Amino acid sequence: MDDSSASGTVVRVSARYFDGRSTRPHTVQVRLAQGQLQIDGETVRTQVPAAQVQWPERTRHGPRVARLPDGASLQSLDADAWDAWRRDTVHADGWVVALQQSWRAVAASVLALVLLLAAGYVWGLPWLAREVAQRVPDGLEDQVGEVVLAQLDDMVKPSRLPADQQRAIEAAWDDVLQRHQKAQAVHGRAVRPTQLLIRESEIGPNALALPGGTILLTDDMVRLVQNDTRVLSGVLAHELGHVQHRHGMQTLVQIGVLGAATSLVWGDFSGLLATVPLWLGQAHYSRQAEREADAHSVGVLRDAGISPAVMVTLFERFELFRRCGDDLLKPAAPDAKGPAEGTQACHKAEKQKTGQDDRQEAAWGLGFASHPADAERIAFFRAAAR
Incomplete structure (x- = not known):
């Protein structure tokens, strides 16, 4: 030229x-x-x-x-x-240079990148975790579960519940599980194996499903529902949903991916800025997993001939626990015919609480909860019980 x-x-x-x-x-x-x-x-x-x-x-x-x-x-x-x-x-x-020189084009590119990352965070990562978790060999998942259980040794101890009470809980759950397995076999669906462990723990009223199928039920959960085996079966049916969907492995995959991503961005995974997005990510995905487990528990309870309304009772007891604390977990006296000592103390304390206390509790508790709101779950189980 x-x-x-x-x-x-x-x-x-x-x-x-x-x-x-x-x-x-x-x-x-x-x-x-x-x-x-x-x-x-x-x-x-x-x-x-x-x-x-x-x-x-x-x-x-x-x-x-x-x-x-x-x-x-x-x-x-x-x-x-x-x-x-x-x-x-x-x-x-060229057009690339022209775009680089345009602040509008740069802003549009940044916005598109943010939207792409957000889509991957909300939909892509859960899908990837689900696909990876479903392909993990059972033997490997069992080993992971053993490692997790070993790490919980400092938090769980042998149960302090009477032996006959533990056997009653195990028998009731075994009956529910067998009925569910028979119902699923008719449709050609297998139920993943589980192992129930009742343990004393510092984590309060709770139940945990570990990778590999181990389900931990705490003594305080039994005390919370006043040893109602139907309610406890609903709790365990919910945890069976986590096992069936392999939510434990999904969580580990998500933590690994989010941890790698945040460490690349911030350079130090142990720093506060790195752990905040990781924690928020897991809170979101936990809510999704809880909804799946709730839906699964409804099917388990129906197969066993138990109304899903027992889960409403569970949340009512949790509401009392939030208001009354550990007093609600006090056992009833051996010769008591009325409500447990903790329930009586709780109702007495309720009369002394103010509406301001209730509002403060709700403002603090619901903002950072990883589970769906209790009202949402209660409505779900009430609808399923109809």
């Missing part, structure tokens, strides 16, 4: 030439003619095939550069003149 204007005048541009061997600049005039980049100055006179010249993408600020063979280069501090000369004689910038 020739660098002549419409009037036939040869177009040149001033630049500084560096030969690649020293830092001394040479003032030159540059023009393009017959496929050659001609460089003329008092101390320099050379030409380079235009095809061998590298033209880096221009930036909004800074000098303009052309890279020549053997380490030589041209630089121009007059960006406007260089850009006009290059546009008229070499070639116009």
